[in-house]
Amino acid sequence: MYDIVGRRPLWYVVTLILxxxxxxxxxxxxxxxxxxxxxxxxxxxxxxxxxRFDRPVEPEAVRQLFVENGYTSADAYTVGDDQTVQVKFANIDIAAKEDLTAALTSAFGAFEERSYRSIGPTIGGEVSRAALGAVVISSVGILIYIAWAFRQVAHAFRYGTCAIIALVHDVLVTVTFVGIMHWVAGWEVDALFLTAILTVIGFSVNDTIVIFDRIRENLRRHRGEDFATIANRSILETLNRSLATQFTVFLVMVALLLFGGGSIRQFMSTMFVGMVSGAYSTIFIATPLLVAWEERSLLGHSRKSRAVTNGNTPVTV
Incomplete structure (x- = not known):
């Protein structure tokens, strides 16, 4: 039987790299x-x-034109190819937009307006607060739910805590990806990023609960066996189910990435990376951390914890 939890120092290193x-x-x-x-x-x-211009245009030249017209905080970058430029700047009225249109046409020739949207700072602030609140509330809700669902198991709060740590890992891996894409392609965090994060959280915690539930069952079936062996067996017993579910989801996301169009590509790419991270953290982060906590051994030199009986409730000592 492959010892996944016994190799947790390796998974810690991989996690740090990510x-x-x-x-x-x-x-x-x-x-x-x-x-x-x-x-x-x-x-x-x-x-x-x-x-969208008729010829390649340097985004820095476009940004400089905006700066010369009084928009000193303007930022410009190419999107897709060197003929499409996206400019981010302060809100303006119709007259100011007409002046900028004339200046752009004079400097770079005719262009096509692909999109134009303005959002007030008040709305932006409300979205930011709602985003942070959604992540915090969902995390606290998950912690409370898991602690309650596993209340018949000793140290139920540890199960919820390890699940939350795995979720934090998934969010940080997703941030790593977004950071790379920001430097490569100028990506920024939009409202769909929150949707992707919440989807990843739900997907990841669902898979984690499946493994934790199998641990709970095996604690009853294999009383007297050390906790690490029970946890490792539980991972392997649920592995086929987890991989089958994840593979199905990945097929759908790959199809959307290839054929879904450019408007959702950033969203789907972010969610895909988060899902892959969730599949990894469920097996290699959440459960090994739970074992380390139960055995009070972070690196695997364990104080063996055994499943024993306390009436009808399995506990570990």
Whole structure:
């Protein structure tokens, strides 16, 4: 029987490799933008204008034109190819937009307006607060639910805590991916990022509960066996079910990535990476951490914990 939980030092190293870049990116973003992540106008408020020119255009030249017209905080970057530029800047009225249109046409020639949208700072602030509240409330709700669902098992709170730690891992891995794509393609965090994160949280915790539930069953079936062996057996017994479910979801997401169109590609890519991370953390983070906590051994040199009987309730000592 392959010992997954016994190799937890290896999984710790892999985890650090995955999440440290995300932490570094958030620190960099805080110093650069004043926020933990580079936020889209969905959160900050402002105008996002996407322009398609008849010839390749340098985004820095477009940004400089906006600066010369008084929009000193404007930012511009290419989208898809070097003929499409997206500009982010402060909200403007119709007259100011007409002036900018004339200046852009004079400098770069005719262009097509792909999209134009403005969001007020009040709405952006409300979205930010709602996003943070949704993540916090969902995490607390998950912790309470798991602790209640596993109340007949000793140290039920540990199950919920380990599940939340795995979710934090998934969020940080997703942030790592978004950070890489921000440097490569200018990605910013929009409202769909929150949707992707909440979907990943739900998917990941569902898989974690399946394994934890099997641990609870095996504690009854294999009384007297050490906890690490029971946990490892539970992972292997549910592995086929987990892989089959994840493979089905991945097929759907790959299809959407390939044929869903550019408007949802960032969303689907973010969610795909988060789902992969969730599949990993369920097996290699949540359960090994639970074993380490039960055996009070982070690196695997364990004080063996045995499943014993306390009336009809399995406990570990």
């Amino acid at each position: 999440i440290v870049p995300g932490i570094v990116f958030m620190i960099w973003s805080m110093f650069t933008y004043g926020t933990l992540l580079p936020l889209n106008i969905d959160y900050t408020g402002g105008t996002l204008w996407e322009l």
